[in-house]
Amino acid sequence: MKDLTILPAIAAELPKIFEGRHLIDGVWSASVDAQTFERVSPSHGVVVSRSAKGGVRECEAAINAARRAFDTGVWSRTSGKDRATVLLRVAALIEANVDRIAVQETLESGKPITQSRGEVSGAADLWRYAASLARTMHGDSHNTLGDDMLGMVLKEPIGVVSIITPWNFPFWILSQKLPFALAAGCTVVVKPSEVTPSSTVMMGELLVEAGLPAGVCNIVLGFGAPVGSLMSTHKDVDMVTFTGSTVVGKKITQAASGTLKKVALELGGKNAQVIFPDADLEDAADAVVFGAYFNVGQCCNASSRIIVHEDIASSFVERVVALSRAVSFGDPLDPETQVGAIVTPDHNDKIDGYVKDAIAAGARLELGGHTLDVPGLGDQFYQPTILSNVSPDMPIARAEVFGPVLTVLTFRTLDEAIALTNDTSYGLSAGVWSENVHTCLEFARRAEAGTVWTNTWMDGYPELAFGGMKQSGQGREIGRYGFDEFLEVKSVVMRVGRTRAPWVKTREKSV
Ligand code: NAD
Numbered sequence: 001m002k003d004l005t006i007l008p009a010i011a012a013e014l015p016k017i018f019e020g021r022h023l024i025d026g027v028w029s030a031s032v033d034a035q036t037f038e039r040v041s042p043s044h045g046v047v048v049s050r051s052a053k054g055g056v057r058e059c060e061a062a063i064n065a066a067r068r069a070f071d072t073g074v075w076s077r078t079s080g081k082d083r084a085t086v087l088l089r090v091a092a093l094i095e096a097n098v099d100r101i102a103v104q105e106t107l108e109s110g111k112p113i114t115q116s117r118g119e120v121s122g123a124a125d126l127w128r129y130a131a132s133l134a135r136t137m138h139g140d141s142h143n144t145l146g147d148d149m150l151g152m153v154l155k156e157p158i159g160v161v162s163i164i165t166p167w168n169f170p171f172w173i174l175s176q177k178l179p180f181a182l183a184a185g186c187t188v189v190v191k192p193s194e195v196t197p198s199s200t201v202m203m204g205e206l207l208v209e210a211g212l213p214a215g216v217c218n219i220v221l222g223f224g225a226p227v228g229s230l231m232s233t234h235k236d237v238d239m240v241t242f243t244g245s246t247v248v249g250k251k252i253t254q255a256a257s258g259t260l261k262k263v264a265l266e267l268g269g270k271n272a273q274v275i276f277p278d279a280d281l282e283d284a285a286d287a288v289v290f291g292a293y294f295n296v297g298q299c300c301n302a303s304s305r306i307i308v309h310e311d312i313a314s315s316f317v318e319r320v321v322a323l324s325r326a327v328s329f330g331d332p333l334d335p336e337t338q339v340g341a342i343v344t345p346d347h348n349d350k351i352d353g354y355v356k357d358a359i360a361a362g363a364r365l366e367l368g369g370h371t372l373d374v375p376g377l378g379d380q381f382y383q384p385t386i387l388s389n390v391s392p393d394m395p396i397a398r399a400e401v402f403g404p405v406l407t408v409l410t411f412r413t414l415d416e417a418i419a420l421t422n423d424t425s426y427g428l429s430a431g432v433w434s435e436n437v438h439t440c441l442e443f444a445r446r447a448e449a450g451t452v453w454t455n456t457w458m459d460g461y462p463e464l465a466f467g468g469m470k471q472s473g474q475g476r477e478i479g480r481y482g483f484d485e486f487l488e489v490k491s492v493v494m495r496v497g498r499t500r501a502p503w504v505k506t507r508e509k510s511v
Pocket of ligand 1: 165167192228243
């Protein structure tokens with residue numbers, strides 16, 4: 001039996017190196033010290049972008065520009081209608097530029113081109129949805145406080161927002177934050193990951209073309225230190241919204257505490273799909289394979305654990321192994337590819353380390369378990385890997401491996417399945433497969449996760465809140481709840497008529 005489906009490299013002509021600059025106060029600029037950094041494509045081994053390397057000066061200039069733009073009201077005091085008009089223009093521009101952005105994203109991240117296209121075109125809908133919120137946002141009125149009182153609760157933009165994003169879905173995650181912040185009337189400074197900076201620069205180009213006023217969205221390219229850390233500590237920033245690792249999320253929380261700025265965090269996950277014997281097992285196996293290998297498993301929502309009922313465990317694993325063999329991996333520019341390259345050599349080693357340690361600790365290798373040299377492309381690839389006989393205390397069952405690696409645990413009762421699902425410091429997502437609605441509902445209620453899927457995996461909509469419990473984060477993104485994160489709430493209390501009783505009782509004047 002063939003072990004895996006490896007596609008040969010396609011002879012695609014790579015675009016010329018993308019040159020990225022900062023966008024500060026409406027002006028594209030290099031760094032004052034002219035420093036740059038390069039990104040080598042993990043799949044093709046050549047330099048695919050060169051970016052200005054920001055430092056303290058660029059970051060301060062960007063924060064100052066955002067502060068000024070906010071305080072002058074050039075965006076924050078415009079009507080919802082005007083903001084929505086710009087956001088809708090951006091959505092249309094994204095759709096007109098899907099291919100260009102997707103190719104660059106694939107070259108920098110190593111993800112398959114079909115997944116990059118889906119990410120970019122799907123992001124347009126987030127902008128459209130956010131535009132609808134810009135027009136419909138409102139507070140409350142209280143007309144029941146007494147005859148002489150009227151109360152209003154106003155919603156206002158929180159102010160200057162730092163947006164810090166990771167490398168795994170650079171365009172999508174930016175679009176989970178930026179249009180919502182803009183819809184609320186905030187101004188922003190964005191720092192994309194140093195690994196995948198270019199699609200954020202391309203977004204900046206679209207914002208300028210759409211007519212967003214200068215200073216409303218500023219982009220600084222560079223590294224966690226000093227750019228990300230200054231964005232988390234600067235006194236003129238009112239909020240930081242961060243997506244990335246739990247380790248860095250904790251650092252940002254500490255850094256932001258000095259000025260008590262609001263912090264919203266979308267962090268890691270160790271998400272489980274639970275499979276009951278009465279489930280549609282064909283469908284479940286397909287979703288398990290999708291959940292494990294989508295975006296090369298480098299996905300906060302990856303279902304890196306499956307928890308299978310003992311009675312069906314061996315036959316279900318056989319089914320998943322057979323499907324995994326059919327998943328095609330290879331050149332990310334090939335539209336047939338489903339699993340591409342691992343983002344960096346270090347990360348490839350880290351994944352391999354988890355797998356080797358698990359095998360040494362007694363896990364059984366059902367498939368894969370090695371890095372792989374794809375003919376014509378090099379060795380930054382990892383085979384789709386399945387490990388059974390995994391116990392809940394093994395690091396591979398607890399840590400976010402962030403690669404195409406699936407671990408199998410087993411259960412006998414619903415209580416046991418829920419306990420295993422929740423036996424993690426993370427709480428991002430969880431899934432259950434059963435034809436019994438009571439099983440599904442009980443699981444959904446008791447799973448400690450920001451999203452629970454029943455008989456499906458990883459479907460998401462702009463209308464629904466997204467985020468994690470426990471160490472998967474704080475706050476929510478997208479949907480109305482995500483939008484509210486960018487809003488302050490102010491109560492206005494108004495007396496109607498001259499009815500106020502004086503607090504100081506003045507003595508009657510003597511005649
Ligand atoms: P990372 O934490 O290493 O980096 C994320 C961003 O933070 C980058 O832009 C980086 O430059 C910046 N950064 C690094 N140190 C910083 C500091 N001290 N202060 C401020 N900024 C700093 O994460 P990554 O490796 O780019 O992304 C992978 C991680 O992201 C995984 O853990 C994954 O689960 C998580 N993730 C979570 C979600 C979610 O929505 N929950 C979505 C995607 C990715």
